Amino acid sequence: MGWAIALHGGAGDIPRSLPPERRQPREAALRHSLQVGVAAIKAGRSPLDVVELVVRELEDHPHFNAGRGSVLTSGGTVEMEACIMDGNTKRCGAVSGLTTVKNAISLARLVMEKTPHIYLGFDGAEAFARDQGVETIESSHFITPENIERLKQAKEANRVQIDYTEPLTKVEEAPPSNGDSQLGTVGCVAVDGKGNLATATSTGGLVNKMVGRIGDTPIIGAGTYANKLCAVSATGKGEAIIQATVGRDVAALMEYKGLSLKEAAKYVIEECAPSRTAGLVAVSATGDVAMPFNTVGMFRACATEDGYTEVAIWDDETCG
Template identity: 35%
Template sequence: MSLAHPAAATESTDAPSWSLVIHGGAGVIERSRITPETDAAVRTALDAALDAGSAVLKSGGSALDAVQAAIVILEDDPNFNAGRGAVFTYEGSNELDAAVMDGKDRNAGAIARVHYTKNPILLARKVMEDSPHVMLSGEGADRFSVESGLEQVDQAYFGTAERRRQLEELKANKVSWFDVDLKYGTVGAVARDTSGNVAAGTSTGGLTGKRYGRIGDSPLIGAGTYADNRSCAISATGAGEYFIRVGVAHEICARIRLKAAARTEFLAQEAERGGSKPDAAMLAQLTAQALSAAEVQQIADAVIAEMGALGGSGGIIYLTPWGHQGYSFDTPGMYRAMANSDGGNRVAVYGDEE
């Protein structure tokens, strides 16, 4: 399956002092299926999330704080499948998943099948910072949320009339394995702060009609979420089972890291042949220049194509410590937006938008 919509990656000669990329899901997102009102509402929400994350980065805040700020906005908006607006399980409840990861030390936190936490991304961060664990699930995660003092809400807060309609349509069609509209409304963000650290976060309600305690890729470190200062930060959205099988987030980061390391070593050897003995500062500069935006994009596209060849679909957003930022998806559309300190802001929904 070939990649239908590779994104235009961005870079500058001097890496931007901060960068942010966000998504609100990928899938069968086409103009014929989206009303003008929904289109406008989604773009407004993406703008608001971009503004929230950018404000943190502009003030010198951390990449992790920026990721959290952007995702909270999207979790509070019913147009997305995360927090308020989360899809229903087959039994008619809402089960929420989320993860965060800090590229500086690869510290991570994740939660799955949470029921009452208003903003699941906040709970994922609590797990990362205030527990000895990486992942909590179900009733235990719910208890930890209460003990952590996070805002709790009734299940009725999450569900919307549209999400209920989607579940009823799925049941009427006797299709219990897939999202009825093939819109993966998972939300996510990746950021690079002025210290050069990257971070990633993802939040979702999963798939409409999911059963048997199903957990997708979003809260799984290395599948739907990953961040490493040696390579990149990734947040994914799509057919979670396939992202898990490929380990999409980690796979992209690993390929970038290994290729950058090999290129840096080659450049260092060339410098030595020219009479320069690379010190730590020079090696850091060589690493920052090792890969072009096109090469990073090619790696992301290749992994998405590999996942697609297995039968999956969806997309990712990425951001490297060296200023490359972009996205890759093989679906008709993807709710997405990006910004950096160079003023390169953009919001897009459909596959033919840059």
Template identity: 40%
Template sequence: MNRLPILHQNLAGLALLALLSLPALAATQESRPAPIALAIHGGAGTLLRAEMSAEQEQQYRAVLGQALDAGYAVLKSGGASLDAVQATILVMEDSPLFNAGKGAVFTSDGKHELDAAVMTGHDLRAGSVAGITQVKNPILAARAVMEQSEHVMLTGPGADTFARTQGLAMVDNHYFDTEFRWQQLLKLRGEPLDTPMPGSKSANAAAPAWRAEGRKFGTVGAVALDQAGHLAAGTSTGGMTNKRWGRVGDAPVIGAGTYANAECAVSATGHGEFFIRVGVAHEICARIRFKGESPAAAARYVVQDTLKPMQAEGGVIVLGRDGRFALEFNSPGMYRGVIDVHGKREIAIFGTDDDATPLTGASH
């Protein structure tokens, strides 16, 4: 008996069944949401539970949560990773708790000079500003440089002028004053703590009770992965307390404090001079891209094995294109938070042995 016709009929039936199944399979794949994720930091440094009251800790956790929620809402609605980064950082720039925007530290002249940067990974576009003094939200100025100019970095009065031409909100430099940061400057200088802030017209937050003179890098940053698979990074800072001569740290330097490509997005916080020398953000992304390392492994090598032996303190947040992340730091603590690809939301402040939240900085 010739079984070939039967075999051909069976094969034809299987092929027809496969073709009929393709639309259903495609529909299933289309209905499955693409992974989204968001990680943030609010600076690293000497952050110890013993030096922070429960009320102060709650204030920081609340603003970190608001920042996470703002950025994640953008991603969940199908928005771009850059928009999510911007929404996240705006919350922290508008809070007096962080060294960015409203809570920026004082320079040696008793003024404020602010830096910020943004970068999108899929097209390698970037924009940054340094030493601006009048833009209410520096992260918006950095984005305007990226999208509305032919340049990558603008500095000083020129950057302020450019921001004004873009219709960004401008403020008097005293807008950034807070009593907390003024006390930091006075302690660093060894001056009487009752010395009044000169010319301030701002309603100032009271100075927190914990040690204000400790080493803290209050830079804020965010990295995001959107439904299109695109990564973005952003960083904003007031720089270093008592800085002089127009000093600029790593935050606005593309490849040092801020970087994104198709594989990786990084925002850093720490002793900027060392982060610039190492090229921290780019170094991490290069290890991921060329060595195939996970975000956790790449971040650990750069932060622990490279920066720490240099006695360079700080940390990074890293996000990969598959949603794996790392929150790595070599300081006693780092304000940090994440919403991973499963929608799990976590916030932490202190080191892993001193924080009730099990957010260790390892990849998910």
């Protein structure tokens, strides 16, 4: 048994021809966020603290679809959502429809710790943020030129797009997918040397999504789930992840079928989630790590107490 941490920055049809100027900033952000998490867990911070810290780092990075880089709704606004969960107690907090909160994941933790509820959304969540004195910022902070262009393209194509990065310039750069490309939800899972587990996920949702749409990220058991066996954070097409109850099914296969973390995570991604819709990062109470995906790629990183470290985008690899 030992500590372990894994994080993701989205899964999807990420072309292998992704130019260095687009790939490298994301890889650098993954490495930096991983280092933040490793330093925190080595310093004795709780897994709950670690996952919040890491997701805050990713939310502040404009190249991921969360926080600063959140994509836009059909109305040209941002509606951010996040969720955090403690494995030992199953305590959790979730938020949706945020428009001014700088770090949605921290508000989700406050919902868990400061209210009798699990999930707050929209005006109520914004009011709670003001009451708690969390950092807020003008909505324009989240609206980047890149995401304005993505929304324009999605509206011209009359579709809801699950890609958040630069559009493909050539059809052959990725397999046909109705224009769907990279997915940018961010998430982190961690376990300490005592087997304590936690997970956190944050996202801006889908390009050109209907105002008021809620995805898998804040849904306990779908995009985010943790218990005493494992912690899971998923990324991909939210509707598919909700229907497949991705997070809970990984834990259930371990609990009721006796599968290992890697076996359970692989089964859920390959057999339960529709092809080319999902990926996840997960850790077990014994320090195992799994990072499977059924898309072309997934921005991901992990580190374990025995010295293993990985930062990757393509190929179905896991740590350990």
